[in-house]
Amino acid sequence: MTxxxxxxxxxxxxxxxSVSRVLNNSGYASPELRDRVEAAIRALNYTxxxxxxxxxxxxxxxxxxxxxxxxxxxxxILAHAIEQELFQHGYQTLICSTAENMDHEARYISMLLAxxxxxxxxxxxxxxxxxxxxxxxxxIPIIAIDRELNGIADDAVMADHEEGGRxxxxxxxxxxxxxxxxxxxxxxxxxxxxxxxxxxAEMAKNGIAPAVVAMAEEHSFAETxxxxxxxxxxxxxxxxxxxxxxxxxxxAIHAIQDRGFSVPNDYSVVGFDDLPEAAYxxxxxxxxxxxxxxxxxxxxxxxxxxxxxxxxxxxxxQGTIVKVPVTLIERDSTGPVRS
Numbered sequence: 001m002t003x004x005x006x007x008x009x010x011x012x013x014x015x016x017x018s019v020s021r022v023l024n025n026s027g028y029a030s031p032e033l034r035d036r037v038e039a040a041i042r043a044l045n046y047t048x049x050x051x052x053x054x055x056x057x058x059x060x061x062x063x064x065x066x067x068x069x070x071x072x073x074x075x076x077i078l079a080h081a082i083e084q085e086l087f088q089h090g091y092q093t094l095i096c097s098t099a100e101n102m103d104h105e106a107r108y109i110s111m112l113l114a115x116x117x118x119x120x121x122x123x124x125x126x127x128x129x130x131x132x133x134x135x136x137x138x139x140i141p142i143i144a145i146d147r148e149l150n151g152i153a154d155d156a157v158m159a160d161h162e163e164g165g166r167x168x169x170x171x172x173x174x175x176x177x178x179x180x181x182x183x184x185x186x187x188x189x190x191x192x193x194x195x196x197x198x199x200x201a202e203m204a205k206n207g208i209a210p211a212v213v214a215m216a217e218e219h220s221f222a223e224t225x226x227x228x229x230x231x232x233x234x235x236x237x238x239x240x241x242x243x244x245x246x247x248x249x250x251x252a253i254h255a256i257q258d259r260g261f262s263v264p265n266d267y268s269v270v271g272f273d274d275l276p277e278a279a280y281x282x283x284x285x286x287x288x289x290x291x292x293x294x295x296x297x298x299x300x301x302x303x304x305x306x307x308x309x310x311x312x313x314x315x316x317x318q319g320t321i322v323k324v325p326v327t328l329i330e331r332d333s334t335g336p337v338r339s
Contacts, residue, residue, distance in 0.1 A: 003044045011040040059311065063091050063303065064112035066105065068125040070097045072219055073247070073275050074292060075123070078145070081296030082121060089304055091118070100125040100186065109135060119303045119310075121145050122153070126188065141306040145299045147190035154319025155306060157299040159290035161191045164326040165198020167288050168242050168270045171328055173206050176337035177240040177268060180208070183227050183252055184244025185216035192244050195272060199242060211238055224248040228255035239267060239337050246271040246278050246287055253281060253333060264335035274329055283332035290326045298322055 005019045012019065014033060021029045022037040029037070040046075063086050067075045075097075083093040094115060096108040105124065109131060112120060119141040124132070132152045135142055142149070144156035172180055182199060184192055196213070203209055214231055216223040224243070228251055231238065241256075243249025249271030256267050263269055263283055271278060274289030302320065 003046045005046075007044055008037060008040045008046060011043060012036040059118050059307075060116045061091050062094060062115055062117045064094050064096060064108075064115075064117045064120040064122075066096045066098060066108055066112075066120065066122040066124070068098055068100045068123060069219070070095065073277065074245070074273055077275070077292045078123075078296045081293040082145075082300050085297045085300035086304075089300075091304075098125060102126055102131070106131040113138060113140075119143070119307050121299050121303055122149060123147060124149060125186075139310070141303060141310050143299050143303045143306065145295065148321065155302055155321070156319075157295055157302060157322040158191070158324065159295060159326050160323045161194035161326075162198035162201075164272055164288040164290065165195035165200075166202040167198075167326065167328045168195075168272065169199045169202035171270060171286070171330070171334065172240045172242070172268060173203070173208075175240075175268065175334060178208050178337075179211045179235075179237045180240045180242060181212040181214065181231055181235065181238045182210050182242045182244065183214050183224055183231065184242075184248045185219040185224055187215035187217055189219075195244050211235060215244075219245070219247065221247055221251045225251040225255050228252040229259070232256065232259055232261075240334070241267060241269050243269065243271040246273040246275045246285060249285055249287065249333070250277060250281050253283070253285070263333050266338060268334040268337075270334055278329075279331070281333075286331045286334040287329055288326050289329045291324055295324050298324065 005016055009016045009019045014036065018029065018033060019037050022034050065079060065082055067079060070076050070079055079095055086093050094112065098104040098108060113134065117140065120135055121143045123146045129149060129152055136152050142153040144153040146158050148156045186192065200210060212231055212235055214227040216227055232255060241252045243252050249269050252269050253263050256263050261267060271285050271287040274287045278285040278287045
């Protein structure tokens with residue numbers, strides 16, 4: 001017969017609630033009561049269930065991963081890299097796709113607290129992050145990924161988005177382009193804003209500014225395709241388009257070709273991410289490569305180290321912001337400015 005806390009309570013001569021307080025280390029239990037309960041546990045050879053161990057604060061070996069959308073190819077690859085790295089070290093991952101919705105984020109946070117996760121890796125879609133405070137207050141280790149989470153997470157792992165923006169602009173300027181447009185989404189994304197800063201800073205060094213900055217709220221092929229079509233119709237002077245992501249850049253290539261023009265003979269196009277699709281599109285996409293899997297693996301390892309420090313009580317270290325280098329991959333979608 002399976003031993004339950006009712007059997008322990010009977011042998012110890014106390015109530016079930018008193019046994020629960022001792023097991024969960026919650027509420028007051030006198031030393032004499034604690035001794036009786038612990039003696040009964042030993043006599044009955046009682047082993048707490050996983051659920052009981054979680055209630056007592058033992059590690060759950062579960063990690064929460066919050067991402068804006070796993071429909072976006074970048075986040076799908078990132079989630080896979082993190083899940084695999086954590087699995088190899090005995091952790092299970094609860095993947096939360098928030099659909100870039102603040103209410104979804106808050107509800108997932110409540111779920112992760114209820115599951116008593118050992119840590120959380122999060123890429124928030126918003127600058128307003130007060131709802132993450134409950135994780136911090138619960139002293140759950142948090143790693144920000146792909147963007148910082150100031151005031152909540154002291155540790156973050158991301159690509160060097162600003163330098164990537166500089167590389168895109170520098171490449172096109174080196175090919176003689178001056179009338180350069182920017183197409184991208186989502187407008188509120190911290191990484192996109194950092195890329196824009198890098199692009200505009202590099203262009204300013206060369207005495208030029210973006211001809212057009214067309215940003216959508218939704219990160220989708222359809223939205224950035226629409227923006228690129230409108231751009232091509234309204235600004236015939238444009239010679240190059242920067243897509244703030246590979247999806248945006250590929251949408252621009254389709255828009256150019258659907259209007260009867262050629263890439264790169266009529267327009268040069270550059271993207272950011274180096275998704276697998278970048279090498280499959282025709283012409284193959286010139287892009288800034290961020291090592292997506294490396295970013296995910298580093299974030300997982302950093303969280304594991306943070307959890308170990310948290311569980312041993314060694315939390316004196318300073319936060320770590322890891323910026324992973326990016327590189328420009330030249331393919332076929334960029335060329336010298338047309339005459």
